[in-house]
Each structure stands twice: as C-alpha cells, then as structure tokens.
Amino acid sequence: MINKSLITSRQAFLLIVLANISTAVLFVPTTPVEIVNQDGWIPVILSTFFAALLLYYPLGAMCKKYPEHTIIQYSPLILGRFIGKLFAALFIYYFFIIHCLALREFGELVITFMPETSINVPIIFISLISIYTVKCGLEVMGRCAEIIFPLGFISLFIIGLFSIEQGDYTNLQPFMESSIMPLMIATLSPLDWLSLGLVFGIFAPCVNNKRSLVKIGIYAVFLSGAILTIFSIINILVFGSDLLKILNYPLLILSRVSKFEPFERIEVFIILLWVSWVFIRVSLFSYATVLGLSQLFNFTDHRFLIVPENLLAIAYSLFMYDSFVEMSYAFSISQLYYISIPLGLTIILWLTSIIRSKMKT
Amino acid sequence: MISLVILTFLGIIAIEVPGLIRKKYWKELIVFLLLLFIAFIASILLAMGFEFPSLIKGIEILIKYILR
Numbered sequence A: 001m002i003n004k005s006l007i008t009s010r011q012a013f014l015l016i017v018l019a020n021i022s023t024a025v026l027f028v029p030t031t032p033v034e035i036v037n038q039d040g041w042i043p044v045i046l047s048t049f050f051a052a053l054l055l056y057y058p059l060g061a062m063c064k065k066y067p068e069h070t071i072i073q074y075s076p077l078i079l080g081r082f083i084g085k086l087f088a089a090l091f092i093y094y095f096f097i098i099h100c101l102a103l104r105e106f107g108e109l110v111i112t113f114m115p116e117t118s119i120n121v122p123i124i125f126i127s128l129i130s131i132y133t134v135k136c137g138l139e140v141m142g143r144c145a146e147i148i149f150p151l152g153f154i155s156l157f158i159i160g161l162f163s164i165e166q167g168d169y170t171n172l173q174p175f176m177e178s179s180i181m182p183l184m185i186a187t188l189s190p191l192d193w194l195s196l197g198l199v200f201g202i203f204a205p206c207v208n209n210k211r212s213l214v215k216i217g218i219y220a221v222f223l224s225g226a227i228l229t230i231f232s233i234i235n236i237l238v239f240g241s242d243l244l245k246i247l248n249y250p251l252l253i254l255s256r257v258s259k260f261e262p263f264e265r266i267e268v269f270i271i272l273l274w275v276s277w278v279f280i281r282v283s284l285f286s287y288a289t290v291l292g293l294s295q296l297f298n299f300t301d302h303r304f305l306i307v308p309e310n311l312l313a314i315a316y317s318l319f320m321y322d323s324f325v326e327m328s329y330a331f332s333i334s335q336l337y338y339i340s341i342p343l344g345l346t347i348i349l350w351l352t353s354i355i356r357s358k359m360k361t
Numbered sequence B: 001m002i003s004l005v006i007l008t009f010l011g012i013i014a015i016e017v018p019g020l021i022r023k024k025y026w027k028e029l030i031v032f033l034l035l036l037f038i039a040f041i042a043s044i045l046l047a048m049g050f051e052f053p054s055l056i057k058g059i060e061i062l063i064k065y066i067l068r
Helices: A009-021 A030-039 A042-065 A071-079 A081-113 A120-136 A138-166 A180-206 A210-239 A250-257 A267-296 A303-320 A324-333 A335-360 B002-022 B026-047 B056-067
Strands: none
Touching: A009 A138, A009 A180, A009 A210, A009 A267, A030 A042, A030 A180, A030 A210, A030 A324, A042 A071, A042 A180, A042 A210, A042 A335, A071 A081, A071 A180, A071 A267, A071 A335, A081 A120, A081 A180, A081 A267, A081 A303, A081 A324, A081 A335, A120 A138, A120 A267, A120 A303, A138 A210, A138 A250, A138 A267, A180 A210, A180 A267, A180 A335, A210 A250, A250 A267, A267 A303, A303 B002, A303 B026, A324 A335, A324 B056, A335 B056, B002 B026
C-alpha cells in the first residue's frame, strides 16, 4: 500500500507525546504512590529511561532500517510469514485495546462533570469526530496535533504554576525510603503509559525526514517523561502521599485547589486539555488499528474499515468494565499484561533483525 | 433502542457497501461485513442489557500467578 500523506518530524514528535501522556497526566502518580509512598516520582524518571532504552531506540532503529514499511509490514519480513503475521496481529490487538480504553476514560471523566448523562453519549460523539478525522488522513491529525498540543501544554503550565505555592516540602521526605525492589515494581505503571508510543511504528514511514527517526522517538519520550515527573512531584507536594492514594483524578483535584488571585476554579482548563488531547489519541489509535488491519490482509485501501472498527470499539469500551472502580482496579493490576506487547514483542523483533543482519555479513 | 441500533447499521451498510461493490473489492467486502457483524451482535447485546464476563478476572489470576 502506498502512503501518500507526509508529516513533518515535529508533527510526528507531537503525535508520540500526545499518544503517551494524554490520559496519563490525569492519573499520574496514583499507582506508584500506592507502592512506594512519597517516592512515587522516582519510578516515573526510571521508567522514562527504560522506555527510551527498551522501546524507542529499537523502534527507531527498525523504522530507519525499513523506511518504507510500517511495523505491521516489516515484522513478517524479519520473523518469517507465520510468526510475523502473529506479531502483527498482536500489535493490532494492542492498538484496538488502547483505542477502547481511551474512549472509556474520556467517557468516565465527562460523566463526573455531567452525572445525569449516560456514558454512551460522550463516547459516541467523540467517535463521530474520530471517524471524520481518520477519514481525512494522517496529515490532518498531524496539523491538529500542532494546534492542540500548545493549548493543553499552556493549561498544564497554568495549573502547575498556580498550585506550586500550596506545596509542602516535607511531603517529599523521607527521601528514598523504599528499597530497590518496590521501586522496580512501581516502575511498571509509568512504563505502561510511556510505551503507548508504539504507534510510532505505524506512522514512521510517513515522516518526511527519515534521518531523524531515532531522535524523534527519544526526544518525545523524554518530553513526556519530564511532564509526567513534574506533575508527580507537584501532586505529591500538594496532597502528600496518603491523600493521593485515594484520589481518582489527582490533576482535576489539583486544578480545584490551585488559586492565584484573581483566578480560581480553573477546572475549565482540564476540560480543554482532556477533550482535545484525548481526541488526538482516539483518532491516532483508530487510524493505527485500521491501517494495521488493512496491511495485515494486504488491502489496497483502509478507509472502508474505519466505521466498523469504531463501532466495535464503542461496543467493547462499554463492555470492558462495569464501573470506574473496576477500571482503576484493573489498571493497578494489569500493567504487566499491557507492557508485554509493546516492550516484549518489539525487543524480540529488534534482536532478531540484528541477528539476521549479522548472519548475512 | 434496538430498532435504533438496527437502523444505524442499515444506514452504514447503505452508505459503504455500494462503493465497495462498484470497485469489485470482494475480499474487502467480506472483512467489512464480518467486522460489522461482530459490532452488530455486540451492540444488540449491549442494548438488551446483557453482560459479558469481564476480562479482568483472567488478568488478575494470570498476574498473581506470575508474581508469586
């Protein structure tokens, strides 16, 4: 299949950052704090380095080696037809699951603001927008990311700036209380968020500057990691680890408590950030699933699959969990399950490609 | 509710399928109808208030088995 659309390296960079942090920034750092208390920001830094080393460097290297192919197309080239197709199917399954999760998280946040509304309504409406965007193609998504990312970034900056004076520095003490093993277990949850950039493997052939592919991934994960780390530290400073364990949406509560005369009640920024960023994530993962499916079966076009895929995602996102409580419980136990596809399979793919190229020479 | 779901799916078929038939994309048509059929079954079950067994139980057992 010929990809005619081209995006610049800055757009690709922003798409990876948005895929990584668009929902994570609202939940950070509840799961690490449950395990290592006030050291909850250290796992976020560790996971940034792990993600750069274990996912983004191998992915960038492989994308550079096969500049005209997506990850769905070069995994059969590396691993042979049968196992390669199996890996590709697992990658597509992962993209689909993330698409459903993004829809569900969006719906859950909207119904905290509008408790009388059924959760189906926000999910169906964002799916309609996402269907339209995916039909328009990757270029439109890239340009949307260029407009939307600064909006959300300014909102985050304002929330962080206004709330920092309410922080209490004794909340971070005692520093490095926990030992190395709990820290490593706590690293799994931020690693789960930061490994969503696997979607880079889908749109890497569309980046116009092929030489910068490795750099794009590494820079993107470091920016995402930096934003997540800063907000983990701010959350721990303001709330303290005991309160943070029981909060559903720390950033939402942070925006409620932060004030800077004469500005107060700046939750509207959260809505701006959340709706715009999740819109990009939903359309990006919908695009990845659809394009991946069409490349797995060698179709010439991918657009006819967009509507059925979105309908399936709506249905599955509603079936997935009964309530928000069940969803957050599932997030706190299932990191290993969600990490194993992007990290494990990518590493296997990369090592095999290195061994094969060594054996040829 | 169920009639609304059926109407939506009929509308989608009416919009998408003629284009696929005109271009003679038979393989694509089969995959399209298959995906749409799964989505249709899921939506009908959802509209009827049916509950699927949750995936989390399986993941929970798996994770606890691995971590021990």
